[in-house]
Amino acid sequence: xxxxxxxxxxxxxxxxxxxxxxxxxxxxxxxxxxxxxxxxxxxxxxxxxxxxxxxxxxxxxxxxxxxxxxxxxxxxxxxxxxxxxxxxxxxxxxxxxxxxxxxxxxxxxxxxxxxxxxxxxxxxxxxxxxxxxxxxxxxxxxxxxxxxxxxxxxxxxxxxxxxxxxxxxxxxxxxxxxxxxxxxxxxxxxxxxxxxxxxxxxxxxxxxxxxxxxxxxxxxxxxxxxxxxxxxxxxxxxxxxxxxxxxxxxxxxxxxxxxxxxxxxxxxxxxxxxxxxxxxxxxxxxxxxxxxxxxxxxxxxxxxxxxxxxxxxxxxxxxxxx
Amino acid sequence: xxxxxxxxxxxxxxxxxxxxxxxxxxxxxxxxxxxxxxxxxxxxxxxxxxxxxxxxxxxxxxxxxxxxxxxxxxxxxxxxxxxxxxxxxxxxxxxxxxxxxxxxxxxxxxxxxxxxxxxxxxxxxxxxxxxxxxxxxxxxxxxxxxxxxxxxxxxxxxxxxxxxxxxxxxxxxxxxxxxxxxxxxxxxxxxxxxxxxxxxxxxxxxxxxxxxxxxxxxxxxxxxxxxxxxxxxxxxxxxxxxxxxxxxxxxx
Numbered sequence: 200x201x202x203x204x205x206x207x208x209x210x211x212x213x214x215x216x217x218x219x220x221x222x223x224x225x226x227x228x229x230x231x232x233x234x235x236x237x238x239x240x241x242x243x244x245x246x247x248x249x250x251x252x253x254x255x256x257x258x259x260x261x262x263x264x265x266x267x268x269x270x271x272x273x274x275x276x277x278x279x280x281x282x283x284x285x286x287x288x289x290x291x292x293x294x295x296x297x298x299x300x301x302x303x304x305x306x307x308x309x310x311x312x313x314x315x316x317x318x319x320x321x322x323x324x325x326x327x328x329x330x331x332x333x334x335x336x337x338x339x340x341x342x343x344x345x346x347x348x349x350x351x352x353x354x355x356x357x358x359x360x361x362x363x364x365x366x367x368x369x370x371x372x373x374x375x376x377x378x379x380x381x382x383x384x385x386x387x388x389x390x391x392x393x394x395x396x397x398x399x400x401x402x403x404x405x406x407x408x409x410x411x412x413x414x415x416x417x418x419x420x421x422x423x424x425x426x427x428x429x430x431x432x433x434x435x436x437x438x439x440x441x442x443x444x445x446x447x448x449x450x451x452x453x454x455x456x457x458x459x460x461x462x463x464x465x466x467x468x469x470x471x472x473x474x475x476x477x478x479x480x481x482x483x484x485x486x487x488x489x490x491x492x493x494x495x496x497x498x499x500x501x502x503x504x505x506x507x508x509x510x511x512x513x514x515x516x517x518x519x520x521x
Numbered sequence: 522x523x524x525x526x527x528x529x530x531x532x533x534x535x536x537x538x539x540x541x542x543x544x545x546x547x548x549x550x551x552x553x554x555x556x557x558x559x560x561x562x563x564x565x566x567x568x569x570x571x572x573x574x575x576x577x578x579x580x581x582x583x584x585x586x587x588x589x590x591x592x593x594x595x596x597x598x599x600x601x602x603x604x605x606x607x608x609x610x611x612x613x614x615x616x617x618x619x620x621x622x623x624x625x626x627x628x629x630x631x632x633x634x635x636x637x638x639x640x641x642x643x644x645x646x647x648x649x650x651x652x653x654x655x656x657x658x659x660x661x662x663x664x665x666x667x668x669x670x671x672x673x674x675x676x677x678x679x680x681x682x683x684x685x686x687x688x689x690x691x692x693x694x695x696x697x698x699x700x701x702x703x704x705x706x707x708x709x710x711x712x713x714x715x716x717x718x719x720x721x722x723x724x725x726x727x728x729x730x731x732x733x734x735x736x737x738x739x740x741x742x743x744x745x746x747x748x749x750x751x752x753x754x755x756x757x758x759x760x761x762x763x764x765x766x767x768x769x770x771x772x773x
Binding site: 388395397398400401405412 | 573575594595596599600604605607611612613614615616620624625627628629631632633634635636637638639640641643682686
C-alpha cells in the first residue's frame with residue numbers, strides 16, 4: 200500500500216469511528232471505545248517492543264496502576280476532578296515505570312522479559328485481595344471524573360457520547376504524540392537502539408537513559424489507557440494488572456505488526472473483534488483464539504500492517520508472470 | 522613534536538587466569554598513523570577494546586589530551602572525540618547510508634528533548650553526515666540501504682560513521698578485512714588523507730597495506746608489546762622477524 204492509499208484508508212476508518220455513535224447502538228459504541236483505549240495501550244507498548252526492541256511482558260502493570268489511581272482518587276459519593284485525576288494517574292504510572300525501568304533495563308533479552316513480568320506480578324499483588332485494592336472484587340467508580348473548569352462544563356463524561364469522543368480525542372492525541380516522538384531525534388535514537396545498541400553506545404549515545412525515557416513514556420501512556428478504561432467501565436479489578444492483560448496487549452502489537460502505530464491500532468481492533476465473535480460462537484472460544492493467532496503468525500509475518508504490501512506484491516508478481 | 526592525543530600506560534587486562542594484555546604502552550599522535558600488528562591471539566582486539574572503552578582495563582591508565590579517562594565508558598569516550606570502527610561490520614543494516622551517518626552525527630548535538638524537530642532534517646547532522654560520506658568515498662550511495670551494499674562499501678560506511686562523529690582519534694579495527702585489492706587501495710588512500718588532521722590506530726593483518734600507510738608500528742605477541750618503531754625499524758628487527766614476519770622476510 201503506498202502512502203497515499205494508506206492515508207486515505209486511515210482517514211476513512213477515522214470518519215467511520217467519528218460517525219459511529221450516530222448509527223451504531225450504545226453497546227457497540229462502547230466496544231469501539233474499548234478498542235480505541237486498548238489501541239492507546241498497544242501503541243504505548245509498541246514504542247518499546249516495535250521501536251526500541253524492548254519486549255516488555257509486564258506492561259499491564261502501568262495500565263492497572265493508573266486505573267487504580269483514578270479509582271482511589273474518586274471519593275465515594277462525589278466525582279473526582281478530571282483535570283487533577285487524569286494527570287495524576289498518568290504520572291503515577293509513569294513514575295512506576297521509571298522506578299521499575301531503573302532495574303529492568305539493566306537486563307537484556309529473555310531476562311528483560313522475565314523481570315518485567317516479575318515486577319508486574321508484584322504490582323498485581325499490591326492490589327489483589329488487599330484493603331488498598333478493594334479486595335478481590337476491585338473498586339467501583341461510582342462517579343466518572345468531572346470536567347468542570349471554574350464553573351464551566353466543557354463536556355460531561357457521564358454522557359456516553361461525550362465519553363466516546365473524549366476517548367477518540369485521546370487516541371488521536373496519543374497517535375500524534377508518538378508520531379512526533381518517532382520523527383524526533385529522540386525517536387531516531389530509539390530505532391537505532393533496536394537495530395544495534397552496541398554501535399549506538401560507541402557512537403556516543405547514553406543508551407540506558409534513552410531506554411529509561413522510552414520506558415517511562417510508554418508507562419505513562421499505558422496509564423492514560425488504564426485511566427480511560429476505568430472511567431469507561433466504571434470499575435477496576437486486579438485483573439487489569441494481570442499477566443493475561445500483558446500478554447493480550449503484546450498479542451495486539453504482534454498481530455498488528457511490530458514497529459507500526461497504525462498496526463497496533465489494527466491489532467487492538469482485531470483482538471477485541473475476534474474475542475467478540477468467538478465468545479458468541481462457543482464456550483471454548485480461547486481455543487479458536489489460539490488457533491487464529493497461530494495461523495496469523497504463520498501466514499501473516501509482519502502482522503496486519505505488512506499484509507496490504509504482501510497482497511500487492513502477490514498481485515503484481517502474478518501480473519509479471521502472465 | 523606532534524601532539525599526543527591518546528596514551529595508554531601499563532595497560533593490562535586479565536580474563537580469569539589469562540593475561541590478554543600485559544603492561545601495554547601505546548601513544549597516538551595527531552598526524553600519525555600508528556599500526557598495531559600481531560598474530561591471532563596477540564591481544565590486538567583486547568587492546569583496541571580497552572582504548573575505546575568497550576572493555577575496562579584491569580590495570581593501567583589511559584589518557585586523552587593529558588586527562589585520565591580510564592574510568593570513562595565507550596559512549597563517554599565517543600563524546601570527547603575517540604571514535605572506533607569494528608572488525609565485524611557493525612552498522613545499521615536496514616537504514617540508508619545517509620541515515621547511518623546522520624544518526625552518528627546527531628550524537629554530537631543529540632537534542633533529545635526537542636520533540637518538534639524532524640530528525641531527518643536536522644541541518645547540521647545531515648551536513649556532517651554528507652561530508653563524512655563524501656570523505657569516505659561513498660558519494661552517490663546516500664540513499665542505498667546499508668545492508669544491501671557490497672562488503673567493501675559497508676567497510677567504508679563503517680569509517681564514514683566514525684568520521685560523522687567528528688572524532689579526533691580513530692581506532693580502526695581491521696578496516697581492510699575481506700576487501701578486494703581495488704577497494705583496499707581506495708581505503709589506503711583514504712587513511713592517508715584522514716591522518717593529516719587526526720590520530721589513527723590501525724589494527725590490521727594486511728602487511729602490504731600496513732607498510733604502505735603506517736608511520737609507526739607496534740608489534741604485539743602474547744599480549745605484550747614486542748617492538749614499537751618506524752616501519753623500517755620493524756622490518757629490520759630480528760625479534761619481529763622471528764616472531765611474526767618470518768615468511769615474508771624470507772621472500773624479500
